[in-house]
Amino acid sequence: MSHRDRFTTLAGLTRLNRLGGLVPARGTTAARTPFVLLVVVLLGAGMVTLLILNASLNQGSFQLSELRRETQELTDEQQRLQAEVDAYSAPGALAERAEELGLVPAGPPAFLGEDGGLLGDASPTPAPEPPAPPEDDSPGDEDAGDAEDGESGEGEPRELPTEVVPQGGAAEPRPEPAEEPTPAPGAEAPAPAPAPETLVETPAPEAAPVLPPAEGAQTP
C-alpha cells in the first residue's frame, strides 16, 4: 500500500512538473498559512462589520423613537400652551380682564384729518359710570378670575384657575391702573382723543406678557 502511495505521488509530481514546473518541489504547507489567515480575517471583519451595522441600525432606531417621542411631547406641550393662550386672548376673556384692570369701553374714536383738523368727537370720553374702585381689591380679583376660567371651559379647564390666581407679580401693579382711570375722566383733562381707541386695543398685547410668569410658575 505504501509503495503504491508513493508511486502515485511521484507520478503526480512528475505530471505537474511536466506542466511547467510551477509548483514548488516540496508540499504547499508554507503558502497555506497566509491564505487561511486572510480568510479568517475576512470572515472576522465581515462579522464585525455586520455587528457594527446592526448595532448602529438599532442605535438609529432607538434614537428615532426617542426623537419621535420628544416631537410628540413638544407637540402636546405646544397645543396645551396654544389652548392657554387662546383662552386668554379670546375677546370675552380679554374684555373681562380689561374690566378687572379698571378699563372702560371706549367711546367713538376721533381722528386727525389729512389737513390736521380733528374728525369726530374730541371731547373726553363719556365714561360710562366708572367702576367703583373698592371693588378692585384682591378678593374681588380672585372672584373675577374664577368667573373667567369657568367660562373658558374647554381643553384643560382644571388648570386655568391655578394660573390666574397665583399671579403674585401681576397682583401688585394691578391696583395702580385701577385707581388711575378715576381721576382721568373726572378731571376734565384734555384726554387725548386717540386714547379711548387704544384703551380697547391694548389689552390684547398687555394680557399676553402676563402669561409667561404664570405658566412658568405652573410647570415646575
Added chain:
Amino acid sequence: MSSPRPPRPRGGRAERDQAGALRLASHRPRLRLIGVGLTLVMLAFTVRLVQVQAVGAASYTEKAAVNRYVTVPLTAERGDITDRSGTALATTVDAYDITADPLLFSEEESGVPDAPQQAAELLAPILGREEAELAELLDDPENRYVVLARAQTPQTWRQIRDLRGTLAEQASKGTGEQVLSGVFATETAKRVYPNQDLAAAVLGFVNSEGEGAGGLEAQLEAELSGEDGTITYAQSGGRRVPTAGEREQPPVPGSDMELTLDRDIQWAAQDAISEQVEKSDADGGYVVVQDTTTGEILALANAPGYDPNDVASADPDALGNPALQDAFEPGSTSKLITMAAVLEEEAADTDTHVTVPNRLPRADRNFADHEEHETLYLTLAGVLAHSSNIGTILAAEQLGESQPEANEALHSYLDAFGFGRPTGLGFPGETAGILAPSGDWNASQQYTIPFGQGLSINAVQAASVYSTVANGGERIDPTLVRGWRGPDGQFEEATEPERTRVVSEETAAELGEMLETVVASEDGTGSAARIPGYRVAGKTGTSNRVDPETGAYSGYTSSFAGFAPADQPRVTVYCAVQNPTEGAYTGSEVCGPVFNEVMAFSLAALQVPPTGTEFGGLPVSFDPDE
C-alpha cells in the same frame, strides 16, 4: 480479499479480521441504485424548488405578506376655520380616548379582589368622572372594551401612564398592587373652538366621527376634511422592520378656511345681543354686520348661543343659525324698499306732501299707525321718519295706475333687493323667506306688504337691503368665506360675489338722506342710534310676530337696521329681537342700543374716521295752510 479498498477505515480491517469469510455482493448495482435514488430525490427537490420559486412564487409571497405587511390608515388633519385676520375659530388638536379591558380587572387576572374600585378611585380625579360610574364600567369581566373618557388631552393620558408606571414599580417591589394594567388609550383628533360660543352658530360643530354636522363645518366638509392616506410596512412581532420596504400614501390635510368674520366685531355683536335678549326676556335675537363695500359679513351673531366644544349638553333647539334659518316678518325696516320703489319710479320725491289721517280704510279693514294721532302733514321723508304705515300705503299706491300694477312694481323691487330667494351663502338649512308672487297677494296683503307685514325674510336678507342702499344702489351678494389656504400653503380667494344694480345712485343717496333723517330728526324714531361725531342712517322696526306654534300673530319682532357713516357708508348693522316680553318692545328701545353699541364698536375696530360733515335732516312735515 488480497486487495482491499485503500481508504478503508480501521474498523474495516478489524471486521475483516474477525469475519474473514464475509462475502459482499457486487457493489456496482448498489451504487447504481443509490445513484438513481439520489437523482430521484434531487429531481423531486428541483421540481419542488421550481414550483415554489417560479410557478407559485406570487401566491406564496402574498401569503407571507399577509402576516408580514400591515396597512395602517393615516388620518388627514382637518383644516382650521379662521376669522379674517387668521385667528383660529376652530382648530384640531391631538386627543386620546381612554379605554379599558374589564377582564384585566377581574380577580383572576389582576390578583386583587377589588381592582375595579381601586382603579376607579385612582382614575376618577384624573378623568373628572364619578368614581362609582367608573367602577361599574370596570366591574364587568364579560366585556372586553369600555370607553372611560373620550377626547382627553395628551397630558391626561400621560398622567395615567405615569401613575401606571409607578404602580408597576411598587408592585415589583411588593409594596403595592398594579390595578391599572387594563387601561389603554386610542389616539384621536379633537375639534376645539378656542373662543367657546363665539360665532358658534356660524361655525357649527362636528360629530363624534369628526365630520362636520352643522353650520360651516358641514357646508365646507369637502374642503376641510382633506383626504386620508395609508401606510404599509413590514412588521415582526408588532415592531416595524426598519430596512424592509414600506409604501406610504401620505394623507392630504384639509384646507384652512378663512371667513369674512372679524372676531372682535363678532364678539361685540354677540355680547350686545345676548345681553339684550336676556334683558328683554326674549325668545332670541340676531345681529348681522356687513361691510357695505364688499358684501362681506363681518359678524353674524345669535342669541341664545351654545358652546360647540360641548354640543352634547347644548339645547338641541339652539344648535341652528337662526339669523339665516328663522323666517320672520320684517316690519317697518322694509319700508325702505317701498320708498326706494317710489323714488326710483319717480312716483314721488323726498319732499312730496303726504297727508296722513289717523285711520285709512283699505280692503276689509282700517289701517292705523303705531300710535293714535291727529291728521299729520308729512313729507315723504317724514313718513319714513315717523314710520307711518298709512303714509307708506299711500306712497305705494302711487307706484302704478291700478293696484295690481302697483303691486307688481313693488314686488319687482322686493325681488331685486333679494327677498324670497336664498342669500347666496349656501348655508345649510338657510331659509329663502316667503314672498308670494304679486298676483297672489290677497286683499289685505297688498296694503300690508309695503310696510313689511305679510312677507317673511331672514336677518341677512334684511341687512342686505341696507347694504345695497349704502353701496349706492348696487346689491352685492353677501359672503362668509374669503378664501382658503390649501395644503400647498397657497391662499386662494373665493370667487367674487355677484353685483346687481337695484336702484340708481341718486335714489340711493336720497334714501340715505331719508334714513339719516330718521336718526337725526327731532321727530324721528331712530334717535337711539346716534353716535357722537358720526353721521348715522337707520330705521326702526316693530312688527307683529307670527308665533311659530300657533301660526297666529302674537308678540313682536323688534328690529333696527342702518349704516354709517351715512355719507360714505362702510358698515351695515342689522339687529332683530324676537318676542321681547320684559320691558319695552319697540325697535328703537330694544334694538336701538344694540345697534348703537355694535356700530360704534365696528367703526372703531375698522378705524373708520367720521366724514366731518354735518346734516340736520330733511324736512319731515309741511304746513297744510301754505
